[in-house]
Amino acid sequence: MNRYSRHIILSEIGPEGQKKLSAASVMVVGAGGLGCPALQYLVAAGVGTIGILDHDLVEESNLQRQILFGTSSLGTNKAVSAKKRLADLNPSITINAYPIQLQAQNALDILSGYDIILDGTDNFETRYLINDAALLLDKPVVFGAIYKFEGQVTVFNYKGGPSYRCLFATPPAGSSVANCSEVGVLGVLPGIIGCMQANEVIKMILGMEEVLSGKLLCYDARSAGTSFISIARNEDRIKQVFDERDSFVQNHSGSNYSCEPMEISVEDALKMEDVQFIDIREPGELPFIQLPECIQIPLGSLEQSISEINSEKNIVTFCRSGIRSKKAVSLLIENNITNCYSLKGGALALEPAIKSLIK
Amino acid sequence: MNRYSRHIILSEIGPEGQKKLSAASVMVVGAGGLGCPALQYLVAAGVGTIGILDHDLVEESNLQRQILFGTSSLGTNKAVSAKKRLADLNPSITINAYPIQLQAQNALDILSGYDIILDGTDNFETRYLINDAALLLDKPVVFGAIYKFEGQVTVFNYKGGPSYRCLFATPPAGSSVANCSEVGVLGVLPGIIGCMQANEVIKMILGMEEVLSGKLLCYDARSAGTSFISIARNEDRIKQVFDERDSFVQNHSGSNYSCEPMEISVEDALKMEDVQFIDIREPGELPFIQLPECIQIPLGSLEQSISEINSEKNIVTFCRSGIRSKKAVSLLIENNITNCYSLKGGALALEPAIKSLIK
Amino acid sequence: MSTNIKYFGLLAEITSCREESLGNSPSTVNELLELLFEKYPGLKEKDFRVAIDQQLVTEDARITGGEIALLPPFSGG
Amino acid sequence: MSTNIKYFGLLAEITSCREESLGNSPSTVNELLELLFEKYPGLKEKDFRVAIDQQLVTEDARITGGEIALLPPFSGG
Numbered sequence: 029m030n031r032y033s034r035h036i037i038l039s040e041i042g043p044e045g046q047k048k049l050s051a052a053s054v055m056v057v058g059a060g061g062l063g064c065p066a067l068q069y070l071v072a073a074g075v076g077t078i079g080i081l082d083h084d085l086v087e088e089s090n091l092q093r094q095i096l097f098g099t100s101s102l103g104t105n106k107a108v109s110a111k112k113r114l115a116d117l118n119p120s121i122t123i124n125a126y127p128i129q130l131q132a133q134n135a136l137d138i139l140s141g142y143d144i145i146l147d148g149t150d151n152f153e154t155r156y157l158i159n160d161a162a163l164l165l166d167k168p169v170v171f172g173a174i175y176k177f178e179g180q181v182t183v184f185n186y187k188g189g190p191s192y193r194c195l196f197a198t199p200p201a202g203s204s205v206a207n208c209s210e211v212g213v214l215g216v217l218p219g220i221i222g223c224m225q226a227n228e229v230i231k232m233i234l235g236m237e238e239v240l241s242g243k244l245l246c247y248d249a250r251s252a253g254t255s256f257i258s259i260a261r262n263e264d265r266i267k268q269v270f271d272e273r274d275s276f277v278q279n280h281s282g283s284n285y286s287c288e289p290m291e292i293s294v295e296d297a298l299k300m301e302d303v304q305f306i307d308i309r310e311p312g313e314l315p316f317i318q319l320p321e322c323i324q325i326p327l328g329s330l331e332q333s334i335s336e337i338n339s340e341k342n343i344v345t346f347c348r349s350g351i352r353s354k355k356a357v358s359l360l361i362e363n364n365i366t367n368c369y370s371l372k373g374g375a376l377a378l379e380p381a382i383k384s385l386i387k
Numbered sequence: 388m389n390r391y392s393r394h395i396i397l398s399e400i401g402p403e404g405q406k407k408l409s410a411a412s413v414m415v416v417g418a419g420g421l422g423c424p425a426l427q428y429l430v431a432a433g434v435g436t437i438g439i440l441d442h443d444l445v446e447e448s449n450l451q452r453q454i455l456f457g458t459s460s461l462g463t464n465k466a467v468s469a470k471k472r473l474a475d476l477n478p479s480i481t482i483n484a485y486p487i488q489l490q491a492q493n494a495l496d497i498l499s500g501y502d503i504i505l506d507g508t509d510n511f512e513t514r515y516l517i518n519d520a521a522l523l524l525d526k527p528v529v530f531g532a533i534y535k536f537e538g539q540v541t542v543f544n545y546k547g548g549p550s551y552r553c554l555f556a557t558p559p560a561g562s563s564v565a566n567c568s569e570v571g572v573l574g575v576l577p578g579i580i581g582c583m584q585a586n587e588v589i590k591m592i593l594g595m596e597e598v599l600s601g602k603l604l605c606y607d608a609r610s611a612g613t614s615f616i617s618i619a620r621n622e623d624r625i626k627q628v629f630d631e632r633d634s635f636v637q638n639h640s641g642s643n644y645s646c647e648p649m650e651i652s653v654e655d656a657l658k659m660e661d662v663q664f665i666d667i668r669e670p671g672e673l674p675f676i677q678l679p680e681c682i683q684i685p686l687g688s689l690e691q692s693i694s695e696i697n698s699e700k701n702i703v704t705f706c707r708s709g710i711r712s713k714k715a716v717s718l719l720i721e722n723n724i725t726n727c728y729s730l731k732g733g734a735l736a737l738e739p740a741i742k743s744l745i746k
Numbered sequence: 747m748s749t750n751i752k753y754f755g756l757l758a759e760i761t762s763c764r765e766e767s768l769g770n771s772p773s774t775v776n777e778l779l780e781l782l783f784e785k786y787p788g789l790k791e792k793d794f795r796v797a798i799d800q801q802l803v804t805e806d807a808r809i810t811g812g813e814i815a816l817l818p819p820f821s822g823g
Numbered sequence: 824m825s826t827n828i829k830y831f832g833l834l835a836e837i838t839s840c841r842e843e844s845l846g847n848s849p850s851t852v853n854e855l856l857e858l859l860f861e862k863y864p865g866l867k868e869k870d871f872r873v874a875i876d877q878q879l880v881t882e883d884a885r886i887t888g889g890e891i892a893l894l895p896p897f898s899g900g
Binding site: 030031032033034035036037038040041065068069072073074088089091092093094095097098099100116117118119176177181210211212213214215216217219220223224226227228230231236237238240245249250251252253254256 | 389390391392393394395396397399400424427428431432433447448450451452453454456457458459475476477478535536540569570571572573574575576578579582583585586587589590595596597599604608609610611612613615
């Protein structure tokens, strides 16, 4: 246990605490500004099972603060890319990458497999979705959010404590809040806030007192100062979430989630590293596609052929035009192959792109 | 400038602020628990020139918190390994690795080349050395230090503000303070403190108000709370450092720095990646050493042959027994080739090790 | 009795200050908001919660001195 | 008048608490230290600075209420 000796030597952690970390599972939703630093320290601390959920691809403007990535990961999926980097930091834990979007339809399923959820997302819709799903699943959420030079951190749904809806009942009206990428952010701020979130996760796993439940930490990077605002539990608002449990999937409040499996453009797919194309058309369908990293498994036999698929790779399924391949992606995800995409435009879009590459 | 668009869009930074970051140079002393996270965000922010000074090799017990490394970098020098990882995060800046120990003899020379110094070291001797050298050079130091669950952050020597000696006049007596590796540390704590240090560096470069000068930030990861202690400048103590300027190199207070260039064992050298051995003996000296990554440059002609040396590699110089190769390392460092080691035991130790590898 | 008000996030951009002191202190949160909406019309369109002495309060809460904070939700990550 | 004392870092391990209230308040830092050294002999061997109300003070400083902090140097990194 040499890797964790600096933890084990602490009387507050010890070998028992390190075992608790190893037995714990944490889902990090969003591998962006907050998720990247949080993931680093959860992985380094030896949290036994870590989920990373993000459907975005790495863009150059992310590199100013999303420190798990680099020029070599531009254009790749964030969850898959983060997993690859983190596996070297600590190969002794299990990391599951979900390169998909969290939606009302899959949230309960996906989050139910983890003890604690870390909210590192960048939009109100997903934040409320995480909060409500976590309430229904009775799981704590470590919330973190940033605006320019300021950050908020707290723990929701912990041992009967308040939830996000007790602080802000509903998402603000669209015009009321500017989008993060429109307003900009001091790059190091999510580093501080994401690490603070990881700290709260670790405190909960270790069973430490003073978990940041019922208190919102407000940090200002300009003054380096912190203030705390107490949040009381609002039973009415929490009851409302439970009352709407049955309709959670159908009509999540203000839901505008697309129900689509994750799609990828031909351009991005051809640039992707470690890719495995799967042609899910019936034998003989046109146009004929020849690619070195491509195997043929017709949709009808995909489920029996799961074991043939290398889940370490980025799977791109395609059909003729991009409709049936979405079903293939849903089917793969149900079978725990999560890093998979449906090719936008299908073989019809792929054929000319390959031809222009050969030229 | 797409990479920095989230900074440029902030009115407090803008294109001018991003230019200031790009024109700035920062020396990070210590690529450990504090240096790793600080470096990530300074590099990501686009600080134009970054020095990384650390003579330690990566050990498994570091990986619980030193998140720039991984199993693939075990046994390699921290400064060199950190540079390699960070170059992918931002290839548009200059990163200088100094795989050496900061000493009274080299501190003024090395630190004079940088605008701001970030103290991420783990011992009092180097902390006082950095403080005093920075005072003499009139450069600000961003101080960070940790103990178990608590951290301290402040800026010393900034615009006539106090220095470390105004807070604690002299290093504590040996028995009074336990060594960091003996007492352990919560892994995520240096993440929070190191990011806070990077934040102060960036605030200074941008010319923002509210730099943490004259105030010691005390952070407790258990409560997530922060308190500030005001520090007044003590002119007597500062004058004393200047009074002793001339004898700085000869008898730095309580100096127990070894004046040795960095040595490496045969075992570690043979495990190192990207290594370039230089046999600095005269032609014909015995034992005869045959290694694929080895070139012959006798010590007498080393200085004229600098241009032949690939400074991207880890340079290991050796002589017969490990004495003359130390001179070679000093000479290389004077010529700005910093990632170089003297082989302990020289060719006499290397020969049997190679033979046993071949067997 | 003067009242100190802290503005977080984008609210401080509307008020052009992160903190200020109101000379004539209103007696309820409702009165305070009326006063602030007149001084800073942009605040009206924003969602935020009000805290007195680090406790979230409703709009009918009485103000008996202490520090008031206006807290908007953040979404960034 | 009671005095609140905060212990940072390894000092809290010697006192077995991070914070405590002293019933009978001494009038100078010197008196306070005498009292603490008797209560916690281990403190004597440690280096630390004393702050009153977030201001570092010398040992002859008078205590007129407020919060006292005992601050040791940290070396870890």
